[in-house]
Amino acid sequence: MPARDALLRLNDYYEVYSPANPTAAQNEGGRCMNCGAAFCMPDSGYGQGCPIDNKIPEWNELVRLGRWEDAYHRLSETNPFPEFTSRVCPAPCQDACILGINEHPVQIKGIERAIIDRAFQEGWVKPTKPEQRRRQRVAIVGSGPAGLGAATELNRMGYRVTVFERSDRPGGLLRYGVPNMKLDKAVLDRRIDLVRKSGVCFEVNCEIGRDIQPDSLRQEYDAVLLACGAKRPRDLDLPGRHLDGIHQAMDYLTASMKALNSGEPPVIDAHGKRVVVIGAGDTGADCIATALRQGASGVINLANGPSPPAERTERFPWPGPKGTLRTDYAHQEAKSTQGQDPRQWQATTLSFASSQSAPDKIDYINVQDESGQTRRISADLVILSVGFTGHDMTHLVDRLQTSTDDFPILLAGDMATGPSLVVHAISEGKRAAQAINERLVHSKT
Ligand SMILES: Cc1cc2nc3c(=O)[nH]c(=O)nc-3n(C[C@H](O)[C@H](O)[C@H](O)COP(=O)(O)OP(=O)(O)OC[C@H]3O[C@@H](n4cnc5c(N)ncnc54)[C@H](O)[C@@H]3O)c2cc1C
Numbered sequence: 001m002p003a004r005d006a007l008l009r010l011n012d013y014y015e016v017y018s019p020a021n022p023t024a025a026q027n028e029g030g031r032c033m034n035c036g037a038a039f040c041m042p043d044s045g046y047g048q049g050c051p052i053d054n055k056i057p058e059w060n061e062l063v064r065l066g067r068w069e070d071a072y073h074r075l076s077e078t079n080p081f082p083e084f085t086s087r088v089c090p091a092p093c094q095d096a097c098i099l100g101i102n103e104h105p106v107q108i109k110g111i112e113r114a115i116i117d118r119a120f121q122e123g124w125v126k127p128t129k130p131e132q133r134r135r136q137r138v139a140i141v142g143s144g145p146a147g148l149g150a151a152t153e154l155n156r157m158g159y160r161v162t163v164f165e166r167s168d169r170p171g172g173l174l175r176y177g178v179p180n181m182k183l184d185k186a187v188l189d190r191r192i193d194l195v196r197k198s199g200v201c202f203e204v205n206c207e208i209g210r211d212i213q214p215d216s217l218r219q220e221y222d223a224v225l226l227a228c229g230a231k232r233p234r235d236l237d238l239p240g241r242h243l244d245g246i247h248q249a250m251d252y253l254t255a256s257m258k259a260l261n262s263g264e265p266p267v268i269d270a271h272g273k274r275v276v277v278i279g280a281g282d283t284g285a286d287c288i289a290t291a292l293r294q295g296a297s298g299v300i301n302l303a304n305g306p307s308p309p310a311e312r313t314e315r316f317p318w319p320g321p322k323g324t325l326r327t328d329y330a331h332q333e334a335k336s337t338q339g340q341d342p343r344q345w346q347a348t349t350l351s352f353a354s355s356q357s358a359p360d361k362i363d364y365i366n367v368q369d370e371s372g373q374t375r376r377i378s379a380d381l382v383i384l385s386v387g388f389t390g391h392d393m394t395h396l397v398d399r400l401q402t403s404t405d406d407f408p409i410l411l412a413g414d415m416a417t418g419p420s421l422v423v424h425a426i427s428e429g430k431r432a433a434q435a436i437n438e439r440l441v442h443s444k445t
C-alpha cells in the first residue's frame with residue numbers, strides 16, 4: 001500500500017495509505033509459498049501469526065488467480081471487519097511469514113486491503129440477516145471492535161442484540177482513539193450502518209451503571225457482555241503535574257477528533273506550541289501526528305527506555321513479534337518537517353516546571369538522561385502517553401456478578417485482556433459470542 005508523501009499529508013487528516021493496487025496484490029499473492037506449516041496462521045498449530053485465524057494462504061492463492069469474490073468470502077469466514085484490520089493491524093502475520101526469514105515477507109495486510117476494497121466496490125458486502133430470529137436477547141455494553149465483533153456474530157446466530165454506548169457515537173477507540181489518518185471515520189460509519197441494517201440496535205449516549213442500572217439489564221436480557229475497553233490512563237505523579245498545559249493522550253486525541261466532527265477549534269490545541277509527548281508507544285505516535293497537523297512549532301517525544309535494535313535479536317525469535325525499532329507514519333512526518341526523528345531515548349522525566357512570569361503554566365520539563373545528567377526541555381503543551389491501567393467499570397462488574405444464579409455475564413476485548421489490539425478485540429468478541437451461544441442455546445428461556 002503506497003503511503004502519501006509525508007509533507008503533503010501533514011496538511012490534512014486523510015488516511016496515510018492509499019488503496020492497495022490490485023495488480024501488485026496479485027503479484028504479492030503469488031509470492032506466498034503455501035507452506036505446509038503456515039506460520040502466519042496460529043490455527044495451523046505452528047504459527048503465532050494472525051490472531052483472528054485468517055486463512056491467509058487460501059485467499060492469497062485466490063487473489064493470485066484473480067478470483068476476488070471467492071477471496072472475499074474466504075476472508076469474511078474469519079474476519080468480520082477486514083476494512084479495519086487491513087488499515088490498523090500491525091500485521092503479526094507478516095512477522096511470522098516464512099519468507100521473512102531471508103527476504104521481505106508477503107505483504108499480507110496489503111492483500112487483505114485489496115480484497116475488502118474490491119468487495120465494497122463490487123457491492124459484495126451486504127447486511128447479513130439471520131434466517132431465523134431467536135427470542136433471547138443479549139445486551140452488549142461498549143461498541144468498540146470487541147462489542148461490534150460480538151454483536152455481528154450473535155446477530156448472525158439469530159439473537160436479538162442491543163449495543164449500549166456511553167459516547168455520542170459507536171465505535172469505541174476506533175472512533176475516539178485511532179486517528180482519522182489511520183482509519184477514516186466514513187469507513188467506520190459504513191460498517192456500523194451494515195451492522196445496524198443486519199438487525200443490531202445501538203443505544204448511544206447511554207452509560208450502563210448511570211443511565212441504565214445493571215439490575216434492569218438482568219431483567220430485560222438473557223445475557224450481558226461487557227466490552228467496556230481499558231481506557232483508564234496511567235499518570236505521572238511528579239512535581240509540577242498540576243500545571244496547566246499537561247494532558248492525558250486520550251483527552252488530547254478525543255478533543256482533536258471531536259473538533260474535526262464539529263468544525264470548532266479543538267479544546268486542547270497544539271497550534272504554535274512547543275509540544276512534548278511523553279511515552280513512545282503507538283498512542284504517543286498518534287499524538288505526534290496530531291500535533292504536527294495542528295501546527296505545533298515543534299514536537300519532541302521522550303522515551304524512558306533505550307531504542308529497540310534495528311534487527312531481530314535472540315530475545316525476539318522468529319516467528320514471534322520482531323521487537324525491532326519501528327518508524328511509524330508519525331515519525332516519518334516529524335522527520336520530514338523537523339529534519340530528525342522526534343524520539344529521544346533513555347530520557348526520564350523528573351518534574352514539570354513553570355516560569356516566574358506564568359507560575360500556573362508548564363514552561364519546561366526536567367529530564368535525566370542515560371548518564372545521570374539532567375537537562376531542561378521547553379514545553380507549552382505536554383501530552384502523557386504512558387499506558388493504560390485497565391477498565392474503570394469494577395463497580396459495574398460487581399453489581400452484575402453479585403448474584404449466585406447462572407445468568408451469563410461475560411467480559412471481552414481490552415476489558416478482559418488489558419490494552420491490546422483491534423484484531424485481538426475482534427477475536428475476543430467472537431469468542432465471547434460463541435460462549436454466550438453455548439450458554440443460551442441449551443437454556444429454557
Ligand atoms: C490512541 C490509540 C491508538 C490505537 N491504535 C491502534 C492501532 O493502530 N492498531 C490496533 O490494532 N490497535 C490500536 N489501538 C488499540 C485498540 O484501539 C484497542 O485495543 C481496541 O479498540 C479495544 O477494543 P474494545 O472493544 O475492547 O474497547 P474500546 O475500543 O475501548 O471500546 C469500549 C467502548 O465501551 C464504552 N463503554 C465503556 N463503559 C461503558 C458503559 N458503562 N456503558 C456504555 N458504554 C461503555 C466506551 O465508551 C467505548 O466506546 C489504539 C489504541 C489507542 C488508545
Ligand code: SF4
Nearest residue numbers: 050085089091093109
Ligand atoms: S488481521 Fe492482522 S494479522 Fe490477521 S491477516 Fe490481517 S493484517 Fe495479518
